[in-house]
Amino acid sequence: MQASRSEAQQVLPSQSTLRAVGLEIRPITPTFGAEVRGIDLAHGFDARQFAAIHQAFLRYQVLVFKDQSPMAPAAQIAFGRRFGELHAHPAAPTHPDHPEIFVIHTHRDSKIANGNLWHSDVSCDECPPMATMLQLHLLPPSGGDTLFASMYAAYERLSDPMKGFLAGLTARHESEHVYRGRYADRGVDDTGRVFPASSHPVVRTHPETGRQALFVNPAFTTRIEGLRGRESRLLLDYLFGLVADPNLQIRQRWEVNDVVLWDNRCTQHYALWDYWPHERRGHRVTIEGNRPFHRAQ
Numbered sequence: 001m002q003a004s005r006s007e008a009q010q011v012l013p014s015q016s017t018l019r020a021v022g023l024e025i026r027p028i029t030p031t032f033g034a035e036v037r038g039i040d041l042a043h044g045f046d047a048r049q050f051a052a053i054h055q056a057f058l059r060y061q062v063l064v065f066k067d068q069s070p071m072a073p074a075a076q077i078a079f080g081r082r083f084g085e086l087h088a089h090p091a092a093p094t095h096p097d098h099p100e101i102f103v104i105h106t107h108r109d110s111k112i113a114n115g116n117l118w119h120s121d122v123s124c125d126e127c128p129p130m131a132t133m134l135q136l137h138l139l140p141p142s143g144g145d146t147l148f149a150s151m152y153a154a155y156e157r158l159s160d161p162m163k164g165f166l167a168g169l170t171a172r173h174e175s176e177h178v179y180r181g182r183y184a185d186r187g188v189d190d191t192g193r194v195f196p197a198s199s200h201p202v203v204r205t206h207p208e209t210g211r212q213a214l215f216v217n218p219a220f221t222t223r224i225e226g227l228r229g230r231e232s233r234l235l236l237d238y239l240f241g242l243v244a245d246p247n248l249q250i251r252q253r254w255e256v257n258d259v260v261l262w263d264n265r266c267t268q269h270y271a272l273w274d275y276w277p278h279e280r281r282g283h284r285v286t287i288e289g290n291r292p293f294h295r296a297q
């Protein structure tokens with residue numbers, strides 16, 4: 001059988017090639033997720049190593065780099081820029097010296113924790129970020145895991161008639177309800193600020209792999225356009241519920257300085273806030289993406 005375009009694009013470097021560039025890539029589940037060993041990102045990487053990382057990123061959707069040193073902001077920014085331009089968050093405070101860095105910090109006095117619900121980062125933007133890279137430098141004594149769900153796998157669970165129905169639909173992604181006041185405890189005054197909102201296809205074609213992914217999430221997606229209110233609510237609730245299937249998930253149990261890189265175009269994630277009053281802190285870099293589109297297959 002001839003390989004499809006998406007399969008062909010996901011051919012991974014062979015084990016011997018990986019060994020030659022010093023990388024070990026170990027899948028977390030057959031569906032998605034992989035641990036990467038053999039490289040310390042804080043000390044840089046060469047073009048062959050980056051090519052292997054990029055291929056693995058497209059295949060596995062979530063990469064967990066183990067045994068890492070703390071990355072200096074400049075090193076983390078440089079790694080992010082290998083994938084594309086960096087994305088500026090529409091609401092969050094940034095690192096005082098490096099605006100490309102989003103400081104993730106939750107502690108005893110936090111009123112709300114970042115990402116404590118299923119979402120794809122900033123899907124409210126006209127061009128939502130393609131990827132996010134997070135390194136955590138300080139962990140609570142236990143808890144603070146991050147769950148990921150594959151939206152390729154969620155899409156593939158749907159029946160053909162449902163896939164056909166969703167193929168022509170767009171959904172509204174809004175953010176004022178998410179972001180207004182969210183960062184007040186970190187000194188952000190958002191009086192008068194207008195928060196992004198956009199319409200995106202419910203089924204998104206990944207621009208690099210060609211695979212179809214479900215692209216609605218309970219944080220930002222407020223309605224499916226063209227449906228009556230109750231139709232939209234019922235359908236969204238059904239689609240949101242698909243991520244709850246543990247068979248579509250992986251769970252990142254952080255070790256200090258782990259670097260996790262995830263593809264927002266085909267995954268969702270949920271940062272658990274089960275560790276209050278303990279503290280959790282790290283640096284995030286977010287990479288710009290394209291305007292989502294749907295291409296029939």
Ligand SMILES: [Fe+2]
Nearest residue numbers: 115119121269
């Ligand atoms: Fe997030």
